[in-house]
Structure formats: C-alpha cells, structure tokens
Amino acid sequence: MKDTFRFYKTADGKWFIDLPEWGGSIDDLQMVDGADTMLDKVSGYSNECYLEMSDEQFEGADRIKLVQDLTNTIGGGNYIMETYRGELYNHEMWLCQVTVDVFYKLPKAIFIAPVNL
Template identity: 40%
Template sequence: MPLLMGAALLVGWARTAFEPIQFAFYKEPHGTWYIDLPDYPGPKGNLAMVAGADDMLDFLAKGKNRVVVAMSEQPFTGALALNRVKVGEPGGGAYYKPENHAIQSVWLCDVTLFALGKFPEHIYFRAVE
C-alpha cells in the first residue's frame, strides 16, 4: 500500500517489478487509514484501508499517523510478504495471507488495480519512513 502516485505508478509498477516503489499512507484522527493517491478519480472512501490492511499499517507505522511503504513483486532486504490467496469477483478486491506474521488476512480493494495495475501474486513490503 506514497504507496502512491496514481497513474505514474501504473507504469512504474510494470516497469520496476524488481525495484520497490513507494506509497504513503496516513491515519486520520478518527482512526481510519488511507492511501495517498491524489490522482485517484473516485471518492476518498475508496482509499480507506480496512480488513487487515489497517492492522498491517498500524504495525508498520509503530504508533505514528503516517508511514511510507516500499513495495515490490520481488523480495528485497527487510521486506515482509503478502501472498495472494483469492481474487474476488470484479469489484471484490483480493485476499492476501501475510507470511510469518500474526495478522492472518489482508484484503486489498480494487484501488490496488489503479495503484499497481493488477493484484500481484506476491507483494513484498516494508516501512521506509
């Protein structure tokens, strides 16, 4: 999941599958995490991180209200892993299982398709800020 930069990321993810890209996430005072995608054409509510993604961001942010996360389809130093378990129907997002982590499931909504262009089989990630 700044784990950001809208349309530029679509090209970036495809071009840099071996190099991590970065997205920023922020937590609002009421406790909801959002991905920072200023070019996203839909409503802000679609950018909310829920169903395990919020728990993962709490873990990565270590008590802060903002975190920048590097992501790649390939393993990289210090990265945790998410393995795709199931892709839902159109509009249904995809479910991922964190590898070696207490969080049991992470659901990523279809905004992932805007940010990454697909639901990768594996997503490797770590906090960088």
C-alpha cells in the same frame, strides 16, 4: 513495479493510502478489513507511515501473499502477510480493487518494507 507509498491515519482512526492522482472517491482509498491493523503495526501505532512496495521480491521485504482473488465478486483480493520484519505474523487482510490501479494487476504477492524518512 516498485514505489514508495504514504499511508495516513485520520483523527477518527481511519487509514488511507495517499494517492494524489486518484480521481475517484476518497472512500475507495480507505484501508479496511485487516489492512488497517497491519498499518497500525508497521507504523509503530502512529498516524503515518511510508512503505516501499513491489510486485517483485526485494531485499528486506516481507511478502503479502494472495490467497483468494475476488475480482469477479467484490473486487480486490484476500491476502495474508506471512511475516513482518522476518518474524512470523500470518495477518489476514483484504486489499480492494485500488490494488489493481496501483499495480496494474492483482498481484499474486506484494512485497513491502517500511521506509524511514
């Protein structure tokens, strides 16, 4: 699965993934626990960014690696973004259970690349 996703930051500084088809609470789409600060970096500290994301490697992508599967406790998993734009980053984050809805599984790795629109 490879697709482009929009992320946006609200006036009160909260990051969300934009999933118009989402039927649950908007709170479920909030990016927290390291995912928010990762989005600050990849957005260039702006209020919006688009990321091409896949569970398979593609050219120009950085890897976010699963380090702890939390499916049976709080859901989602703990990940580490090893590099950003090819440079060492080692940024830890938690990605919630919505990750499973997006990828239809909890991926062992997620590959991302910023998209300039």
